[in-house]
Amino acid sequence: MPQLEDDRIPVTLVSGTLGAGKTTLVNNVLRNAGEYDVAVLVNDMGEVNIDAELIAGSADDDVIDLTNGCICCQLQGDLVSEVNRLARERSFDVLLVEASGISDPVPVARTFLGDTADGEDPTAHYRLDTVVSVVDAYGFWKEFDPDAERPAELDAPGRTLADVLVDQVEFCDVLVLNKCDLVPDDELDEMERVVRELQPRATVYRETYADVSPDAVLATGLFDYEEVSRSSGWKRRLREGDGDEGHGGESHEGHDHADHDHAAAHGVTSFLYESDRPFHPGRLDDYLTEWPDGVVRAKGFFRLATRPETVMGLNRAGPSVTAGPIGRWGEGDDRRTRLVFIGRDVPEESVRSALDDCLTTEAELEDAGELSDPFPSE
Numbered sequence: 001m002p003q004l005e006d007d008r009i010p011v012t013l014v015s016g017t018l019g020a021g022k023t024t025l026v027n028n029v030l031r032n033a034g035e036y037d038v039a040v041l042v043n044d045m046g047e048v049n050i051d052a053e054l055i056a057g058s059a060d061d062d063v064i065d066l067t068n069g070c071i072c073c074q075l076q077g078d079l080v081s082e083v084n085r086l087a088r089e090r091s092f093d094v095l096l097v098e099a100s101g102i103s104d105p106v107p108v109a110r111t112f113l114g115d116t117a118d119g120e121d122p123t124a125h126y127r128l129d130t131v132v133s134v135v136d137a138y139g140f141w142k143e144f145d146p147d148a149e150r151p152a153e154l155d156a157p158g159r160t161l162a163d164v165l166v167d168q169v170e171f172c173d174v175l176v177l178n179k180c181d182l183v184p185d186d187e188l189d190e191m192e193r194v195v196r197e198l199q200p201r202a203t204v205y206r207e208t209y210a211d212v213s214p215d216a217v218l219a220t221g222l223f224d225y226e227e228v229s230r231s232s233g234w235k236r237r238l239r240e241g242d243g244d245e246g247h248g249g250e251s252h253e254g255h256d257h258a259d260h261d262h263a264a265a266h267g268v269t270s271f272l273y274e275s276d277r278p279f280h281p282g283r284l285d286d287y288l289t290e291w292p293d294g295v296v297r298a299k300g301f302f303r304l305a306t307r308p309e310t311v312m313g314l315n316r317a318g319p320s321v322t323a324g325p326i327g328r329w330g331e332g333d334d335r336r337t338r339l340v341f342i343g344r345d346v347p348e349e350s351v352r353s354a355l356d357d358c359l360t361t362e363a364e365l366e367d368a369g370e371l372s373d374p375f376p377s378e
């Protein structure tokens, strides 16, 4: 194990949608752990922790299971008390946490950074080291296809699988594109470009049966909260604008201007729509129900003619769309609409012209108070 100055226990958080291959990955890591003494915490939404039972060595006290809730919300307190208890009771090198399939990794990460609701702080014993997302390559496009049938019970409360999947891809250091045996290489190439566009900073491994080496996911030192939060594709695109000039300025490992061009040449789209003119609420609302094929992600801020002081937010992950007020414009804010689109073969020109058609005309703007506004109120 690399010697780090910080002698707290490194934590690897493994997330991924239902059936993506998290348990398979955890078992592989345990099997090949070699010199690492690994403790495991497994979270399952059901009453019985099936995953914990499937993990090698689960009969002994190296595997803790937390059931009947999710560690990103209901079981956050249990997560903290269990990991603290474990650290007090025995010594080990690494903690591997397998989140439930609907977990949002951000609140779990924040818990390990000491942002806990109930007193106990895990940062005395632990430091979050690596966030791993396991992505099911076979099911990937289906989550973003508005016409695909998917069982609603797989969705998280208030969030669809597409939302969960996007959160997991955007917030990770290591991305395991799993089940590659079930997907042709050219599809995998395209998928890899899209996930790299969503989170350019992640190290991507293509795997079958999540066969990663322990060194790829344990004690890597890769996690950096500030960095992962600011480096998601849509935030980068907002910062850098839509032209070429911004991309070379900030060079992240493995992703620069040339990568953008390369991705664009292979059908991966990422563009920024900007406008000074506010949207007509009715026309925009209608357009938001028409999901252009291929959009994996759309996110940003917009202006609405009926609410000049309100920042409106748009958040789309595949077919799931939310749009509503997220705050008030401040003094000196750049009050333009700025929306980022990421996907494969998104018809950029038609999206741009459809959005242009949703902008208010001069005459409509004069009587903006008369327009009906279907968006949620503040």
Ligand SMILES: Nc1nc2c(ncn2[C@@H]2O[C@H](COP(=O)(O)OP(=O)(O)OP(=O)(O)O)[C@@H](O)[C@H]2O)c(=O)[nH]1
Binding pocket: 016, 017, 018, 019, 020, 021, 022, 023, 024, 025, 051, 100, 101, 178, 179, 180, 181, 182, 207, 208, 209, 210
């Ligand atoms: N064909 C194929 N099957 C895989 C691969 N990886 C995992 N599986 C299978 O997919 C199923 C789900 O794998 P798990 O590791 O249990 O997935 P999980 O993410 O832990 O699932 P949940 O805990 O239910 O969310 C199992 O039957 C695995 O054997 C792979 O690369 N290819």
